[in-house]
Amino acid sequence: MLVLTRRIGQSLIIGDNIEIKIAEVNGKQVKVAIKAPSEVTIYRSEVYKKIQAENKSAALSGTKNLDSLFKKKIKTVRSKEK
Amino acid sequence: MSEYITIQSPRFGELQCPEDKIIEFVSPVLGFPNSTRYVISDHDKESDFKWMISVDEPEIAFVILDPTLVASNYVKVIDEHYNRFIRELEIAKVEDLLVLGIVTIPPTITMATINLLAPIMINAETKTAKQVILEGSDLSLKQPIFEDGPA
Numbered sequence: 001m002l003v004l005t006r007r008i009g010q011s012l013i014i015g016d017n018i019e020i021k022i023a024e025v026n027g028k029q030v031k032v033a034i035k036a037p038s039e040v041t042i043y044r045s046e047v048y049k050k051i052q053a054e055n056k057s058a059a060l061s062g063t064k065n066l067d068s069l070f071k072k073k074i075k076t077v078r079s080k081e082k
Numbered sequence: 083m084s085e086y087i088t089i090q091s092p093r094f095g096e097l098q099c100p101e102d103k104i105i106e107f108v109s110p111v112l113g114f115p116n117s118t119r120y121v122i123s124d125h126d127k128e129s130d131f132k133w134m135i136s137v138d139e140p141e142i143a144f145v146i147l148d149p150t151l152v153a154s155n156y157v158k159v160i161d162e163h164y165n166r167f168i169r170e171l172e173i174a175k176v177e178d179l180l181v182l183g184i185v186t187i188p189p190t191i192t193m194a195t196i197n198l199l200a201p202i203m204i205n206a207e208t209k210t211a212k213q214v215i216l217e218g219s220d221l222s223l224k225q226p227i228f229e230d231g232p233a
Binding site: 041050056057066 | 187197
């Protein structure tokens with residue numbers, strides 16, 4: 001892994017069209033400003049990994065009988081819970 | 083006349099998918115980099131659940147559901163992110179936007195949940211799709227679907 005040291009206000013360029021700038025450093029927190037084309041998706045890695053894991057547990061590769069699922073009534077909530 | 087693609091699904095057997103019904107993911111469903119093409123089909127007339135079956139890897143299928151059926155205020159969530167959807171999927175008119183949630187079905191079926199945090203958005207006109215993460219929201223990754231589901 002490439003490791004570089006940057007100061008506040010300095011940036012990095014990845015490829016031809018992605019720029020990552022150190023915007024602010026506050027104790028243990030670093031604010032990063034990213035300039036990238038709209039087709040480039042940017043996620044916080046812990047969120048990305050969480051979604052990936054959920055998708056994997058949602059994917060059905062077998063032939064488990066799900067008839068009872070399709071017959072059940074859906075519960076509608078007004079405000080979603082965490 | 084539409085061309086058909088034949089896929090062999092372990093669950094559904096041989097399926098004939100009209101080419102013009104195939105949804106193409108501009109970025110794959112996270113965790114499934116080799117499946118970009120899917121076909122969506124109703125389970126049956128009575129059920130609100132639908133199937134999203136991978137054309138590229140037909141052994142992979144997801145159960146999907148209109149998230150507004152589970153969380154009535156999800157309409158507002160879609161509204162809030164509408165500009166992002168039209169930009170990322172080049173949606174021309176509101177009727178073309180289709181938002182669906184992936185359902186996770188644990189061994190106990192009543193515990194099934196829907197992913198409200200990262201829905202699938204589809205441009206019904208161009209048949210392109212994307213899974214979007216609605217970051218910064220307090221939407222659940224595992225919203226219970228049934229009354230007797232998880233507390």
